[in-house]
Amino acid sequence: MESSIYRRRLITNRVGMILSGIAMAVGLAGLTWILWTLLYNGLSAFGYDFFFNSTPAPGSPGGGMANAIVGSLLMVGASTLVATPVGILAGIYLAEYGATSRFAAATRFVVDIMLSAPSIVIGLFVYAVAVATVGHFSGWAGSIALGLIAVPVVVRTTENMLNLVPGSLREAAFALGAPRWRVNTAVALRAVKGGVVTGVLLSVARMIGETAPLLFTALNNQFFTTDMGQPMANLPVVIYNFAMSPYADWQELAWGGAALIALVVLGINIAARMLFRDPVRS
Amino acid sequence: MAASATGDVTDMTLHPPVQGSQGETRPHTSEADRRFARRVRRFAVQDKIFAWVTFSFAALVLFTMAGLLVSLVFEAWPALREYGVGFLVGTTWSPADDVFGAVISIYGTVVTSAIALLIGVPVSFGIAVFLTEICPLRLRRPLGTAIELLAGVPSIIYGIWGLFIFAPLIQEYVQPWLSATGLPFFSGPPLGVGIFTAGVVLSLMVVPFIASVMRDVFETVPPVLKESAYGIGCTTWEVIRHIVLPYTRVGVIGGIMLGLGRALGETMAVTFVIGNANRIAGSLFAPGNSIASTLANEFAEADPTLHIPSLYALGLILFLITFVVLAAAKWLTDRSALKAGR
Numbered sequence: 109m110e111s112s113i114y115r116r117r118l119i120t121n122r123v124g125m126i127l128s129g130i131a132m133a134v135g136l137a138g139l140t141w142i143l144w145t146l147l148y149n150g151l152s153a154f155g156y157d158f159f160f161n162s163t164p165a166p167g168s169p170g171g172g173m174a175n176a177i178v179g180s181l182l183m184v185g186a187s188t189l190v191a192t193p194v195g196i197l198a199g200i201y202l203a204e205y206g207a208t209s210r211f212a213a214a215t216r217f218v219v220d221i222m223l224s225a226p227s228i229v230i231g232l233f234v235y236a237v238a239v240a241t242v243g244h245f246s247g248w249a250g251s252i253a254l255g256l257i258a259v260p261v262v263v264r265t266t267e268n269m270l271n272l273v274p275g276s277l278r279e280a281a282f283a284l285g286a287p288r289w290r291v292n293t294a295v296a297l298r299a300v301k302g303g304v305v306t307g308v309l310l311s312v313a314r315m316i317g318e319t320a321p322l323l324f325t326a327l328n329n330q331f332f333t334t335d336m337g338q339p340m341a342n343l344p345v346v347i348y349n350f351a352m353s354p355y356a357d358w359q360e361l362a363w364g365g366a367a368l369i370a371l372v373v374l375g376i377n378i379a380a381r382m383l384f385r386d387p388v389r390s
Numbered sequence: 391m392a393a394s395a396t397g398d399v400t401d402m403t404l405h406p407p408v409q410g411s412q413g414e415t416r417p418h419t420s421e422a423d424r425r426f427a428r429r430v431r432r433f434a435v436q437d438k439i440f441a442w443v444t445f446s447f448a449a450l451v452l453f454t455m456a457g458l459l460v461s462l463v464f465e466a467w468p469a470l471r472e473y474g475v476g477f478l479v480g481t482t483w484s485p486a487d488d489v490f491g492a493v494i495s496i497y498g499t500v501v502t503s504a505i506a507l508l509i510g511v512p513v514s515f516g517i518a519v520f521l522t523e524i525c526p527l528r529l530r531r532p533l534g535t536a537i538e539l540l541a542g543v544p545s546i547i548y549g550i551w552g553l554f555i556f557a558p559l560i561q562e563y564v565q566p567w568l569s570a571t572g573l574p575f576f577s578g579p580p581l582g583v584g585i586f587t588a589g590v591v592l593s594l595m596v597v598p599f600i601a602s603v604m605r606d607v608f609e610t611v612p613p614v615l616k617e618s619a620y621g622i623g624c625t626t627w628e629v630i631r632h633i634v635l636p637y638t639r640v641g642v643i644g645g646i647m648l649g650l651g652r653a654l655g656e657t658m659a660v661t662f663v664i665g666n667a668n669r670i671a672g673s674l675f676a677p678g679n680s681i682a683s684t685l686a687n688e689f690a691e692a693d694p695t696l697h698i699p700s701l702y703a704l705g706l707i708l709f710l711i712t713f714v715v716l717a718a719a720k721w722l723t724d725r726s727a728l729k730a731g732r
Binding site for chain 1: 434448450517716
């Protein structure tokens, strides 16, 4: 009797551990499977045409993703330029000034919600304020949508990083007679530079892959343009349109674009993690 | 000046007016004293400006969110006025006839998310257990990073993979096998794409979010609790079941809610594989539509009189649902973090 209970416990334990190992294996297999199919199907699309030609019309051979790549770079670049200072300054406020205020608590809450809020809803919002009012889709509208996705990421990491700065470091700077704004920027922010850069990188990685908010803000453009006042091609939307199309060569381009995005996003994620390893430099 | 850590600290420091004067005011102010006073005033002004600037950016973030909600309500108003509460229970979504009801999309959103959690939660739990209890220390960091990378993969990647690779496999191997069970919700032709496939792809997407929250809360369990359980002869499984889980229950539920919030609002991956049909079928294999996929499919070509407001109303519903779920998730994880800090 005694030994049968003991055996049952051991078996339960063994089964639980094996199942948990299987779960881990499933997760890793999912990651490698996705990466493998991307590389397998996507790398063959890479070539001169892919990077230097614009998206083809239906039925015409050749063509590439040049307009989409440039469009994505422009929009992500513009969003990063705006979202980074906004996010960092708001993060400084939350960490350095708003420790106890109600207003800061509300902002913190909103930032956390926005981090996980459905990105397509942000697209709806931007359509209402920047597309419907102007009368046409535009690269700027896409940029605004991406910026709204990036800001919470930067705010959250900046605040978290600043909270890691030991109070004694700030006190030391105050004791030297530094004004508060210099302590916040030249001492506290500087001490966690790496962590803040990580946040910015992660926000860029997030923006590069975002599709939903661009569907009806930047829309798409078959032609090469650098005019952000016009509808603008961008990698995610082109991938979506081409993958859903019946043409084999379009689908191949979509795979190529997907592989490119995945490589860039994972590369940035890994780079960000390596920077993050040492958030507070001593 | 020993200010090596911060570089140019020296140039912004104040030079005390007179060494050892202990701050008492003196009748005859020297030139140095006046400079000092000017500098203090300038610093005070700069401080005020800087505090104001950071505050206004934080306010910008807060008010953008408020603006988002207001604009959704405002834009959805024509549809809300036309249908009222009936929008929530309307079972027809037909742009051709200008009749719009939300039930089909809400059904798709809820069912795909439910499937995602049904598969995703046990897998996430297994991964968290593996990473905190079983995994050799040396492998913990790289394996944890790999799972986190899964969270970084853009949803469009899951979408294209789900459509071209995963759906055909489901169609060929999984669906016939499930059909053979004879259960009513596994009936119908195996199409590959559909609600079921969307739920399975979603489950893979929510796993990294839930798993990393679970791992973090599992690590907050005081070692002494676990050690005393091991000390009276508990197996690893029993320690997890009777010590770790009860201790971290709140945080675990918070993690699941976070995953749910993600699943509800996920757009691209679902749009690729859900099949995009505006109807509700009894079978999970049938194609359907979620709120997000309806928006993604129809918005750019919608008619502004009633179709677009109806889509905005859908967006508003989605936003409110995810808001509640995510707020609950945050409340729960905060509470569990508080407990860990105590």
